[in-house]
Amino acid sequence: xxxxxxxxxxxxxxxxxxxxxxxxxxxxxxxxxxxxxxxxxxxxxxxxxxxxxxxxxxxxxxxxxxxxxxxxxxxxxxxxxxxxxxxxxxxxxxxxxxxxxxxxxxxxxxxxxxxxxxxxxxxxxxxxxxxxxxxxxxxxxxxxxxxxxxxxxxxxxxxxxxxxxxxxxxxxxxxxxxxxxxxxxxxxxxxxxxxxxxxxxxxxxxxxxxxxxxxxxxxxxxxxxxxxxxxxxxxxxxxxxxxxxxxxxxxxxxxxxxxxxxxxxxxxxxxxxxxxxxxxxxxxxxxxxxxxxxxxxxxxxxxxxxxxxxxxxxxxxxxxxxxxxxxxxxxxxxxxxxxxxxxxxxxxxxxxxxxxxxxxx
Ligand SMILES: Nc1nc2c(ncn2[C@@H]2O[C@H](COP(=O)(O)OP(=O)(O)OP(=O)(O)O)[C@@H](O)[C@H]2O)c(=O)[nH]1
Numbered sequence: 621x622x623x624x625x626x627x628x629x630x631x632x633x634x635x636x637x638x639x640x641x642x643x644x645x646x647x648x649x650x651x652x653x654x655x656x657x658x659x660x661x662x663x664x665x666x667x668x669x670x671x672x673x674x675x676x677x678x679x680x681x682x683x684x685x686x687x688x689x690x691x692x693x694x695x696x697x698x699x700x701x702x703x704x705x706x707x708x709x710x711x712x713x714x715x716x717x718x719x720x721x722x723x724x725x726x727x728x729x730x731x732x733x734x735x736x737x738x739x740x741x742x743x744x745x746x747x748x749x750x751x752x753x754x755x756x757x758x759x760x761x762x763x764x765x766x767x768x769x770x771x772x773x774x775x776x777x778x779x780x781x782x783x784x785x786x787x788x789x790x791x792x793x794x795x796x797x798x799x800x801x802x803x804x805x806x807x808x809x810x811x812x813x814x815x816x817x818x819x820x821x822x823x824x825x826x827x828x829x830x831x832x833x834x835x836x837x838x839x840x841x842x843x844x845x846x847x848x849x850x851x852x853x854x855x856x857x858x859x860x861x862x863x864x865x866x867x868x869x870x871x872x873x874x875x876x877x878x879x880x881x882x883x884x885x886x887x888x889x890x891x892x893x894x895x896x897x898x899x900x901x902x903x904x905x906x907x908x909x910x911x912x913x914x915x916x917x918x919x920x921x922x923x924x925x926x927x928x929x930x931x932x933x934x935x936x937x938x939x940x941x942x943x944x945x946x947x948x949x950x951x952x953x954x955x956x957x958x959x960x961x962x963x964x965x966x967x968x969x970x971x972x973x974x975x976x977x978x979x980x981x
Contacts, residue, residue, distance in 0.1 A: 629654065631698030637810070641803055646700050649707055649745055650693060656714070657689035681720035688713050707745045711754065714738055719765075726771040732781055735762065736788055743792040751796070755789035820894040822872055823879035831893020835903045835953040838891060842905055843950070850912030850945040851953070852902040853960035854882065854919065857938045857972040859898040870930045874937055877928045885919045901957060909945035909977060916941040916975040924973065938973035940964055945977070 629650055635643040660682045667679055689710065696706040718734040725731055735758050743751035759782050766772045773781070818830035826834060835851075842849050856862075856878065863871040875898060882900055883892060891903040902919075904912055920941055927934045942963030944956045959978045967976035 629697070633698050633700050635700070638807065640807065641800070642700070642703070645707075645745055646696075646703055648741075649703065649710065650696060652741060652745075653689045653693045653696075653710055656710075657686040657693070660686040660689070660717070675724055678720050678724035681717060681724070685713055685717040704746075711738075711742060711746065714741075715754075715758075719761075722762075722765070723769065726769065732762070732773070736785060739785070739788045740792050743789075743796050748793055748796050751792060752789055755785060759785050823876050823894050825879050825883065825900070826891065826893040828893055828895040831891060831895060831901060831903075832953055832957075834891045834893075838903055838905050839951070839953055845906075846948075847906045848908055848945065848947040850904045850907045850909060850943060851956045851960045852904070852912065852916050852919070853895075853942040853944075853957065853964045854900045854902070854916075854939050855896075855941075855964050855968070856898040857940055857968075862935065862937070866930050866935070870935075873930065874928055874935065877926060878923055878937065878939070881922045881926050882919050885922050886915065895957075901960070903953075907945075908947065909943065912943050912945055913975055913977050916943050920973065920975055940967035940972050941975045942967060943975060943977040 630647055633646070635646075664679060664682050664686070692706050692710055692713075696702055715738070718731075718738065721728070721731045721734060738758070739751065739755055742754045746754075762781065763778060766778055818826060820827045825831075838849065856874075859871065859874075862874055875894075879892075879894065879900065882902065886892060886902055886904070889905060893901050895901045902915075904915060907915070920939055923937055923939045927936060929935075942960040942965070944959035944963060946956055963976045963978040966978075967974045970976065
């Protein structure tokens, strides 16, 4: 279970691994909105107890801002698909709030700062294009609006402000470029690491650990639906002779060819792993014993027909396949794999290049 504060703030929303940046943006926006609303409420309280009097029009604008920010928070919480419209609306009310301070609190000479504070958030939440649009729009708006203020800023003050704002935009443009490219690279490295950790480098199919983990998930799903499933255990015949006769590299080549033959003989929803040197296991969800035997037979035939070409010689490769099926629930992968293993040894003993089945009672 999530700790209370993150749950209260972000709700029960999940992000894929590939959505890590979106998750950061979603959480960032929520924190900024809640913080913005609380911070503004603090000023409202300070005004009402005469600690920091700001005047009626700006008080109303602050009340409008904090109410709308909390409303936007309630709308976004748990609904990541609403991120863009909420981010845009929040940006719009922020600009209104800062403009209200600019017009109605002339005694605060530093109130222009809020327009600066706004820029990093726009680059982070809405990207570089919108970041520049808001930066340049703010520069233009401040320049044009300055003369209409009750206490306009001097020309040098405005020039300094504009230069600083453009500097801020350029800074966050470079920073966003850098951080996004760093993030993309990290994501690519993570994908590569995950692939290396879960897949056999020679054949590209799942390694034993990842395969058995996947089988456990598939068994859990099958027992929720009260569905049966089957496991095939495949061992190449006299593979040592291939290595001894044609060399280890040729043996590797055969393993790759066999893996690809098996992969193309099964459904996308089936799982396949290399569980030993020349041993593969296949998990067939929602598959009864008879169908599993048919699948095993078609794999066996496809391997026999594949006849890989090694140095101009066509090589006959065959496999013995054991089949174990579970009609109901309550069966572990370990047990079923053991049964498929036993069935495979029966096939070997019966002369190899055949399919043998053990049905779980
Ligand atoms: N080229 C290559 N050979 C491998 C690899 N992993 C295991 N082997 C070889 O696979 C062979 C397996 O031999 P055995 O277990 O004696 O089985 P077999 O020769 O296939 O005989 P049966 O299974 O009884 O039909 C061994 O020679 C291993 O060296 C690998 O990654 N590449």
